[in-house]
Amino acid sequence: MKVTINDVARLAGVSMKTVSRVINKEPSVRKKTYDTVMDAVKELNYQPNLAARNLAGTSSFTVGLVYDNPNAYYVIDMQNGVLSRCKDEGYELVIHPCTYTDANMKDEFITMIKRSRLAGLVLTPPLSEQSSITNLLDELNIHYVRVLSGRPSDDDQDTCIYVNDYKAAYEITTHLLTHGHENIGFICGDKEHKSTSERLEGYKAALADHHKEFDKRFVYDGKYSFESGVEGAKHLLAENNTLAITAILGGNDEMAAGALFASRLMGIAIPEQLSITGFEDSPFSRQTWPKLTTAHQANDVISQHAARLLFTKTRGARNQDKDIITSFTPSIVIRESSGPKQ
Amino acid sequence: MKVTINDVARLAGVSMKTVSRVINKEPSVRKKTYDTVMDAVKELNYQPNLAARNLAGTSSFTVGLVYDNPNAYYVIDMQNGVLSRCKDEGYELVIHPCTYTDANMKDEFITMIKRSRLAGLVLTPPLSEQSSITNLLDELNIHYVRVLSGRPSDDDQDTCIYVNDYKAAYEITTHLLTHGHENIGFICGDKEHKSTSERLEGYKAALADHHKEFDKRFVYDGKYSFESGVEGAKHLLAENNTLAITAILGGNDEMAAGALFASRLMGIAIPEQLSITGFEDSPFSRQTWPKLTTAHQANDVISQHAARLLFTKTRGARNQDKDIITSFTPSIVIRESSGPKQ
DNA sequence: AGTTAGAATGACAACGCTATCAACAAGCTA
DNA sequence: TAGCTTGTTGATAGCGTTGTCATTCTAACT
Numbered sequence: 001m002k003v004t005i006n007d008v009a010r011l012a013g014v015s016m017k018t019v020s021r022v023i024n025k026e027p028s029v030r031k032k033t034y035d036t037v038m039d040a041v042k043e044l045n046y047q048p049n050l051a052a053r054n055l056a057g058t059s060s061f062t063v064g065l066v067y068d069n070p071n072a073y074y075v076i077d078m079q080n081g082v083l084s085r086c087k088d089e090g091y092e093l094v095i096h097p098c099t100y101t102d103a104n105m106k107d108e109f110i111t112m113i114k115r116s117r118l119a120g121l122v123l124t125p126p127l128s129e130q131s132s133i134t135n136l137l138d139e140l141n142i143h144y145v146r147v148l149s150g151r152p153s154d155d156d157q158d159t160c161i162y163v164n165d166y167k168a169a170y171e172i173t174t175h176l177l178t179h180g181h182e183n184i185g186f187i188c189g190d191k192e193h194k195s196t197s198e199r200l201e202g203y204k205a206a207l208a209d210h211h212k213e214f215d216k217r218f219v220y221d222g223k224y225s226f227e228s229g230v231e232g233a234k235h236l237l238a239e240n241n242t243l244a245i246t247a248i249l250g251g252n253d254e255m256a257a258g259a260l261f262a263s264r265l266m267g268i269a270i271p272e273q274l275s276i277t278g279f280e281d282s283p284f285s286r287q288t289w290p291k292l293t294t295a296h297q298a299n300d301v302i303s304q305h306a307a308r309l310l311f312t313k314t315r316g317a318r319n320q321d322k323d324i325i326t327s328f329t330p331s332i333v334i335r336e337s338s339g340p341k342q
Numbered sequence: 343m344k345v346t347i348n349d350v351a352r353l354a355g356v357s358m359k360t361v362s363r364v365i366n367k368e369p370s371v372r373k374k375t376y377d378t379v380m381d382a383v384k385e386l387n388y389q390p391n392l393a394a395r396n397l398a399g400t401s402s403f404t405v406g407l408v409y410d411n412p413n414a415y416y417v418i419d420m421q422n423g424v425l426s427r428c429k430d431e432g433y434e435l436v437i438h439p440c441t442y443t444d445a446n447m448k449d450e451f452i453t454m455i456k457r458s459r460l461a462g463l464v465l466t467p468p469l470s471e472q473s474s475i476t477n478l479l480d481e482l483n484i485h486y487v488r489v490l491s492g493r494p495s496d497d498d499q500d501t502c503i504y505v506n507d508y509k510a511a512y513e514i515t516t517h518l519l520t521h522g523h524e525n526i527g528f529i530c531g532d533k534e535h536k537s538t539s540e541r542l543e544g545y546k547a548a549l550a551d552h553h554k555e556f557d558k559r560f561v562y563d564g565k566y567s568f569e570s571g572v573e574g575a576k577h578l579l580a581e582n583n584t585l586a587i588t589a590i591l592g593g594n595d596e597m598a599a600g601a602l603f604a605s606r607l608m609g610i611a612i613p614e615q616l617s618i619t620g621f622e623d624s625p626f627s628r629q630t631w632p633k634l635t636t637a638h639q640a641n642d643v644i645s646q647h648a649a650r651l652l653f654t655k656t657r658g659a660r661n662q663d664k665d666i667i668t669s670f671t672p673s674i675v676i677r678e679s680s681g682p683k684q
Numbered sequence: 685a686g687t688t689a690g691a692a693t694g695a696c697a698a699c700g701c702t703a704t705c706a707a708c709a710a711g712c713t714a
Numbered sequence: 715t716a717g718c719t720t721g722t723t724g725a726t727a728g729c730g731t732t733g734t735c736a737t738t739c740t741a742a743c744t
Binding site: 015018033054 | 720721722723724725728729730731
Binding site for chain 4: 346347348358359362366390391392393394395396397398399400401
């Protein structure tokens with residue numbers, strides 16, 4: 001039942017160290033030896049024991065995923081992405097949800113690190129934006145990869161995967177502008193999240209490129225929540241829509257859904273009288289009626305690349321993964337909630 | 343930096359085996375010795391190395407969570423519950439999402455088992471309802487705990503945590519009945535899910551206890567999705583509501599949200615003209631307007647108990663956990679989407 | 685006091701793998 | 715041909731824990 005490296009070695013007629021070399025893709029193994037060993041591995045359906053590898057080796061086969069994000073859809077997507085990559089590469093994933101406070105963070109990390117040495121951590125927003133965390137990890141000498149909202153130039157490419165919310169917001173705003181909308185509202189998410197400012201900047205840039213002046217009356221400060229979307233729409237469309245808004249950009253799908261709901265209650269036809277767009281392409285955007293035009297963020301793919309980036313760090317120079325994408329731009333998905341200005 | 347069992351032993355002036363006995367709460371350790379060791383453990387902030395424990399011991403400190411559920415909220419809740427318990431008890435959690443097919447299931451499990459010996463698995467619905475899976479696990483001799491929709495008497499208490507959807511549906515239906523509703527529609531979830539039949543049975547039982555005859559025209563077969571809720575409401579309220587329905591029970595929050603949306607489009611006032619209730623108390627139920635009356639399912643608590651039940655199995659007779667709850671009944675949460683018949 | 689069961693403790697060998705370093709083979713240079 | 719480098723392989727010692735079994739202590743008996 002339990003197949004060990006020795007069984008493989010015996011069958012292949014080599015030493016156990018050679019088998020170890022083969023399964024770790026170390027250099028200096030003759031092609032023929034490699035094949036013999038691989039045949040034995042397959043024949044016995046050998047799976048290296050993770051605990052033993054972690055215990056014996058200098059590098060670990062365990063990575064951690066840390067999240068502090070209320071959005072379950074987001075978390076699951078990120079997790080699935082990292083997980084699928086781990087599975088492919090024989091790594092194990094330790095999940096670590098946590099509500100961020102400087103105080104308990106340190107202890108938690110240290111405990112986690114001590115319990116099982118980690119190859120590294122994948123940090124997701126908004127945790128990934130906290131410099132106190134990255135400082136702590138630097139101090140503890142733990143590898144990490146951050147998924148961040150931002151533009152590629154910002155920071156170092158070795159530790160970050162960027163999601164170009166700026167560009168996506170620029171494009172979605174442009175989409176609305178080219179469809180004749182002149183007065184476009186924007187419902188912002190939490191001020192503390194970097195994605196909020198990035199998306200707002202993209203919105204502003206698109207307006208500027210279309211020679212429209214930015215007017216802060218068109219912006220509502222929300223909270224990335226449904227309620228906040230409801231409030232935002234109410235606010236922007238107040239007093240019989242004196243601002244003559246014909247389109248609203250939601251900072252995320254949840255807020256867009258809220259805005260959509262509020263608009264309906266006000267008797268506004270979507271998309272005839274008002275176009276509404278979301279952000280993220282979460283299941284949310286398909287559970288509204290009409291479905292939301294939004295920016296599709298391939299979170300699972302993003303997190304897969306984050307994992308790959310992390311793996312390259314522990315594996316050292318050998319076995320580098322050259323095809324890692326470190327910058328993603330969400331792409332617009334046009335659905336029924338937006339249309340030309342009428 | 344790295345503290346091992348030997349460091350603790352040295353500081354406490356005992357052998358490393360005694361330290362091992364203490365941290366594993368084995369019997370036959372003098373109280374005084376125990377305290378001395380624990381002091382040393384605390385002073386050095388010692389954390390047993392998981393890889394070493396898993397490698398050396400007969401019992402494993404790793405449990406697996408297997409899910410095949412499209413509902414991210416549900417999965418996250420279950421995961422968090424198991425995770426929090428694992429953290430408390432020094433276990434590690436390996437997550438295993440999978441789309442169920444008899445064929446690849448076996449291979450996946452075997453790989454997973456071989457890679458790291460598992461203390462056991464927590465199976466969540468709908469996977470937990472597949473007898474082919476439990477048979478496979480029995481065959482592989484792997485411990486497991488199932489979270490299931492059902493009533494306590496159904497099966498053995500050693501391997502199952504029951505969620506009494508029957509009773510919850512009974513209560514929510516009774517709630518509507520006692521508020522004067524006579525014609526209550528029911529939008530069912532997927533036929534294959536046990537929760538669907540359990541909830542339907544509860545609905546029927548409540549009607550029966552109020553001397554109302556069950557009429558299958560009041561039931562719509564849906565799919566646990568938003569769209570399905572929309573369709574369900576349209577269907578039930580068709581032709582100017584010839585059935586004179588004044589309340590609709592959604593099989594889950596998502597469908598209830600769909601039903602609510604559809605009703606609004608038909609110009610029906612909620613809850614004045616129609617009461618709508620959901621099931622699960624997912625964030626969904628708070629993201630509709632008005633908020634949904636629903637049945638609160640404490641998924642995190644449920645999964646915590648599932649984890650505890652699993653732990654007792656590997657730990658053997660010693661250190662039994664006696665306070666495990668194996669049956670949960672969701673409790674009604676009354677919000678604005680339901681009210682007395684008018 | 686002497687005996688003894690049983691509790692408390694420790695020495696040491698696993699667990700399955702990787703790292704180190706030594707050994708050997710093959711191909712080169714002088 | 716000797717001497718060297720480079721490429722390929724293997725013997726052996728850990729990694730940090732638990733399991734086994736032997737040993738020592740304790741307390742309750744004759």
